Amino acid sequence: MxxxxxxxxxxxxxxxxxxxxxxxxxxxxxxxxxxxxxxxxxxxxxxxxxxxxxxxxxEDTNKLNEFIIRKNLPQNLETINFELHDSLKSTNIRAKELSTNTNTTQNTTPTIIISDQQTGGYGRYGRSFTSPSQTGIYMSILLQTDMNTLNPGLLTTATALAITRTIERVLGVSPQIKWVNDVLVDKKKVVGILTEAVSDIESGSINQVIVGIGINYLSDISLFPLDIQARIGTLKDIVTTKNISRNFFISQILTDFFHLYSTYQSGEFIAEYKEKSNLLFKNVTITQGQNKKMGFVIDIDNKGRLVLEDGTILNSGEVTKIRL
Known part of the structure; x- marks a missing residue:
């Protein structure tokens, strides 16, 4: 230093x-x-x-600062690694670059990559994720794992719940979760999550996982493409009223995330996740690639899968329509 x-x-x-x-x-x-x-x-x-x-x-304002983030973390997270950038193409892409680094692969400590801006941010199915400068939270968590198998859907649901806990506790509003990777406030998307597994080419085993998080924190909706402005939301008004800096909010997300991450594979958090779901007991349309499935949601099981009334169990897909 x-x-x-x-x-x-x-x-x-x-x-x-x-x-x-x-x-x-x-x-x-x-x-x-x-x-x-x-x-x-x-x-x-x-x-x-x-x-x-x-x-x-x-005076902690809007400038990203690793030391302010660290200051607000619990003691058990004091050793995690950070990379802060003014601009990146994508924090997930940077995490993938780090995943091939020998020093990183030999280090079991999580690495947090945060950027003030993304020039090529992306979400599920490679869709563009608009990431304006100085307003959002764009973060990827690179995790080492010795698991031969991984349930990315369960990890994504756990992450969504962790973020809803943070929003509830810090900002005082009650979000909902749209299975599997969106957090909504006032029925509009304010958070997107993308979980990607990194596998070892020789063994085929999964040895690293990347959890990407994008939050419209202080974002102005006018900065987003016109075709999505009606569907997305921002925490800007709430954050401005509460005067909560990005640094503090990031520290709280990491606190809630790692608290859940230690036991997420048990699925014990699913009961709380279901309380915040906006899909239970509703008719939905789920898109999987070129296929569409319509049905009535009766449950989300302890593996984070969507259970329909006709017995169909879905571990992935995008909910494109919700009807009462």
Whole structure:
């Protein structure tokens, strides 16, 4: 970690103004050097306030900051790895690049990739995921696993529930989940989830999993293509009222995600997931590739699969219509 990062971390972790003299003493630098470093950080967009006789204070606003995220994580997550970027084609693509790195594959610690913008974000079936700069949360979680089999659908449902818990607790609203990967607020999609498995070419076993999360956090709907504006929503009004930074919200998502991840394969969370589902006891149309299936939803089983009244069990697909 260079001196710029050390100073940023020190100021970010301080709960009040910290003097330039104290920072200089901490890192054996001159006060002039600290002043120059802080100016550099301010020019990079970090919201550091300066006040005569008091020093420097980090006012957590909209700038992504690994140290602010870490500060709000529980102790059991303090060792996870982070990569923060101003722009990426896709955080999932970056996670796939890391998955082939020898150092990454030998390290069992999860890696979190976050970008302020995605230029080629994508969702299920390769659909484009609009990712405007400085407004959304675009994050991928790269996980190591020694499992020979994996239920991506169950992991996706667990992730959806974790995010609804975060939205409920932090923002005070009650989302619904549209099976299998969308979180809705006021019946409009605010969160998309894409789980991808990375398999070993030689053995064919799944040794890594990527959970991609996209959230319209402070997003303005006008920034999205016209053909989807009627279907998507944003947390902007709620977030602005509550004044919750992206950094804090990210830390809460990770807290809820890893709490569920440790036991998600048991399916114990499904009862709570069903309480938040918007599909139970409704007629739906599910699309799987070129095929369509219509039916009445009677259950979501402990593997996260959709159960229809006629006995059909679906572990994947897209719900394209919902009727009472």
């Amino acid at each position: 260079n001196n710029i990062q050390k100073v940023l971390q020190f100021i970010s972790n301080s709960s009040d103004y910290v003097s330039g003299e104290k920072i200089a003493t901490e890192f054996s630098l001159s006060r002039t050097a600290i002043w120059k470093i802080v100016k550099n950080l301010q020019n990079m967009g970090y919201p550091i306030k300066s006040k005569m006789h008091l020093g420097y204070y980090y």
